Amino acid sequence: MTYKQRNLAMMGYRSVGKSSLSIQFVEGQFVDSYDPTIENNYEIRLVDTAGQDEYSIFPAQYSMDFHGYVLVYSITSQRSFEVIKIIYEKLLDMMGKAYVPVVLVGNKTDLHQERAVPMEEGRKLADSWKAQFLETSAKQNESVNDVFSLLIAQIERDNGNTSEKSSCTIS
Numbered sequence: 001m002t003y004k005q006r007n008l009a010m011m012g013y014r015s016v017g018k019s020s021l022s023i024q025f026v027e028g029q030f031v032d033s034y035d036p037t038i039e040n041n042y043e044i045r046l047v048d049t050a051g052q053d054e055y056s057i058f059p060a061q062y063s064m065d066f067h068g069y070v071l072v073y074s075i076t077s078q079r080s081f082e083v084i085k086i087i088y089e090k091l092l093d094m095m096g097k098a099y100v101p102v103v104l105v106g107n108k109t110d111l112h113q114e115r116a117v118p119m120e121e122g123r124k125l126a127d128s129w130k131a132q133f134l135e136t137s138a139k140q141n142e143s144v145n146d147v148f149s150l151l152i153a154q155i156e157r158d159n160g161n162t163s164e165k166s167s168c169t170i171s
């Protein structure tokens with residue numbers, strides 16, 4: 001069986017849930033990797049970066065090796081939403097590109113009483129980037145796997161592949 005390796009980076013402000021989403025995804029996908037009807041297999045290398053802020057110097061290695069990026073903010077933090085815009089701009093700058101495959105994720109939907117960023121704001125921002133958008137709860141395992149399957153599908157579309165069935169392992 002052959003694998004396409006896909007390197008994905010989790011980026012965002014401190015404490016938005018990058019590690020929690022990664023751990024939830026890795027544990028949730030473990031059983032699926034035994035599915036015998038696999039047609040496309042992706043080996044995902046998931047890099048959970050340390051939280052950034054608007055003043056962080058963008059480490060060059062974050063732009064070199066990745067096929068796609070999960071940009072995470074918390075729906076309870078307006079600041080994390082502002083910071084994600086800056087991270088995105090820095091990413092494009094660093095890559096010297098007008099487009100990179102991105103999924104924008106508003107995490108912590110279970111804390112709806114503390115919501116500070118309306119869903120519509122997230123969607124509008126993602127549209128302006130031509131990116132996918134999802135709200136998630138790492139705590140309640142809400143839409144977590146969708147983040148990664150959307151990003152993989154987007155990367156494949158960008159590469160001119162339109163295969164519908166896919167599966168993955170994480171290393």
Ligand SMILES: Nc1nc2c(ncn2[C@@H]2O[C@H](COP(=O)(O)OP(=O)(O)OP(=O)(O)O)[C@@H](O)[C@H]2O)c(=O)[nH]1
Pocket residue numbers: 012013014015016017018019020021049050051052107108109110111136137138139140
């Ligand atoms: N209620 C709730 N809490 C969450 C959720 N995701 C993460 N948290 C909590 O938010 C805090 C930060 O989560 P992390 O996953 O460590 O966040 P991070 O973005 O990796 O943080 P840094 O390593 O500082 O960049 C922890 O206390 C988590 O338990 C969520 O979906 N809902």
